[in-house]
Amino acid sequence: MKIAVIQFPGSNCDRDAYHAFFGVFNQPTRLFWHKRPSLAGAECVVLPGGFSYGDYLRCGAIARFSPIMNSIIEFANNGGPVLGICNGFQILCEAGLLPGALVRNEGMEFVCESAKLNVEDSMDYFNQGSLGETIDIPIAHGEGNYRIDDDGLADLEANNQVLFRYANNPNGSISNIAGIRNKEGNVFGMMPHPERAVEEIHPSRDGIGVIKAFLKSQMARQQKA
Amino acid sequence: MPTEAPAPNPDPTLNAPITPELVDKHGLTPDEYERIKKILGREPNLTELGIFSVMWSEHCSYKNSKKLLKQFPTQKFDEDSRNKVLVKAGEENAGVVDIGDGWAICFKIESHNHPSAVEPFEGAATGVGGILRDIFTMGARPALFTNSLRFGELTSADSRRIMRGVVHGISHYGNCVGIPNIGGDTYFDTCYEGNPLVNALCLGVLKHDQIKRGAASGVGNPVYYVGAATGRDGLGGASFASKELSEESAADRPAVQKGDPFMGKLLMEACLEMMGVDGLVVGIQDMGAAGLTCSTCETAARGDVGVEIELDLVPQRETGMNSYEIMLSESQERMLVIAKKGREEELEKIFEKWDLHAAKVGLVTEGKDMVVKQHGQVVVRIPAMDLTEEAPLNDPIATRPAYLDEIQAWDIETLPDLTDDGIYDALPQLLADPSIANKRWIHRQYDQMVMTNTVKHAGESDAAVVRLRCGGPDQDKYIAITNDCNSRYCWGDPYEGGKIAVAEAIRNLACTGARPLAMTNNLNFGNPNKPESFYMLKECVRGLAETCEFFDVPVVGGNVSLYNEKQDTKIDPTPVVSVVGIIDSRQYITSSTIKKGNEALILLGD
């Protein structure tokens, strides 16, 4: 799949995502500056982590209005696969492509550590059968506290939209939610960083399974379509 | 030949005659003032006096420490040895060391102690921003941060407030710019009460042919100002009461600079992109403590040329700033770039992409003067080389403090042995001491894994280990870095304490599988004009230098922070040492954790 990693001003995991998708997974990957008017034929969009616009106002609030976001919203609404990691997840929520919002961690502090995640049976490839019951993926965020109203939460649960839950909630997220997808199964958001868990030197290599699950599920969807 | 006198300043308050009181307020001695007059061949005006005062401060000129620092080895002895020093201490913003195959690392440590005491969050954050700019200015892409922190005892509410602010400030800036903070050390002692130490280190990676210099050259080349606009930040943090400059009240003039890591990140990316374009950049320098002053005169002096700038072209955040304020402002996130004439458009385009403003503020000129104009009139004319090189070098008096004899006469044998049961009480007590206890609360707030190159981060090993991606997948290199200094030892015996700091750092490296390459250090001491304080500095440096020579570890840069005294307390001598090592093979990387249990523990040494 041709992968576009979007660079917003202040993105700082853009090169890491590039390295994982290109260097580790050998996918044709390109960095896309946020001022580009189109996605130029990309088949998959990754919104990387970082501090777009310095996290000023709210995380992701300003990036959401970047020129390229119009193309991304259109792409997603047409079923195109989109993965938002950390700040990318926050941007997707701000843009309304995923439900809910992310606010300050309960402890008010930035937290960087390897986090144990319980895998949910959400959809093809995103289930315990292919990923295992628990995985270790690093987190690094100050505003990863996932919030959604009761109806929204009931919806998420009813549609199996929760991908991962923290085994030890580090930030106060409702229902221990660490990652979700949209109803249609083409837009994914997660606070943990799978691209930080793909090589031998990393604390775990569980990110490989997550990125593979994302790529495979989207290839399968496209074949069906 | 006297330098031509500038025109009267457009701001009449700056035309006030220079009185001995004004000289004193600028932290200059009467002798130093005579020296200034000799260099200029006339009286300086107030803006010029301000410029001399910052350039001849300890921070910029090392006037009290330079002679001592000459003891440090700056190159490896072994002429054919690998890992030569490519840019030596003092030559540029940071030293550069070869790591093989055409690649090099560039690193330096710097203190932000006083700003952190005044405003812990902003002070620490801007410290990180400052050292970051020092590194990417050299053409290197920053790869890691470390930090050394010293606070008062945690039983004091004020020390807790300072510690929280400092740690948040470091994490805020470092996390936002996306460079992992992978290690450091932290001690708590009453001697740091109200006088915390915040030393931040940054290390970057570059190829030999990417090294950039902070030198101006090529008459007619344009001088650019890039980054944040200039405000009145930092004024009065210097020696001059800003009140006398204008009628506005001092309350409106914050001495505290505020950092903007978002701008810092954009500036870094834009500068790296610009430096990647062949031949576009002639010279580059960050605007650190002495801002526009330091960057213009140092680039001119290093290139042995003149530089002329027009202040009306300098982006300004506030209205009505006069030449004194603009030249001495300590606003953050600014750089001075000397570009190749005729390629202005290329440069401006890059900054536009990053939503930054590149303002052409001047030119490289014939002659050797730093000339500053405002509204078209010359307001400053100083020979650049004299300003940077002719700062006085002092030989402060050193007197051995009497307490040293007393404590050194103490015999450890007079201490009663621990009883068998006593050990069980003593161990938990030791482990509960904040200086010994786990520092997870601190390093968990730092992003230690961004860039995905961290192999061993804070808490996992005696030294932190990172991978450097040097070209293709098989060309990875591994380096280790450690910060050390036990100031108690230095207080008890400055010479031995200095030796111990270096030796400990080298042991830490050895334990992770690394061979030491080079060192940077931050000398945090008391007032050098007090003979007993200066003695401690002198002896510590002697110990450090001898040990560096012994291990053949050159010193490639560092920082001096003197005057760490507050009323009746002064800090223990704290020469923070940071040594970088290279790991020749990935198999050598070792951590300091017990793996499975049932392993043999062996004690080496005595």
Next chain:
Amino acid sequence: MKVTVFVTPKKTVLDPQGAAVGHAMEHLNVKPSSDVRVGKTIEFELEGSDTPELRAQLEKICDGLLSNPVIEDYRYELA
């Protein structure tokens, strides 16, 4: 014309910052008898006068950029 936009967390949404501030206030012996809520103000000048068009424009930036309707409410004042 001076515009001040007030953004506050919705009552039903957890406000971790407010909770932390409330806690800290108690340490200083000030005991709030309600939750503490931390909001934002955004102040700036705009050319023009108080017309329906201007209000429509303002609402556009308030809703989405200056506040996130999922978790926040806003109001503004013109002076």
Next chain:
Amino acid sequence: MKVTVFVTPKKTVLDPQGAAVGHAMEHLNVKPSSDVRVGKTIEFELEGSDTPELRAQLEKICDGLLSNPVIEDYRYELA
């Protein structure tokens, strides 16, 4: 009694957040004719009435906890 504390960055202190917000507003075709400044509001209820003692207490928490006097100003309203 309802207390609202308004905390704003001092005029001379850089407000990077405000600058970024101003920039974003321009993308949405709203052009502020001044700098944008972003401040904070802290709202809570207190038992008691508007007495000098209460104001003294309030000032204690405003100065240092709710605002950082080095870089911020504050004012409060009681209602």
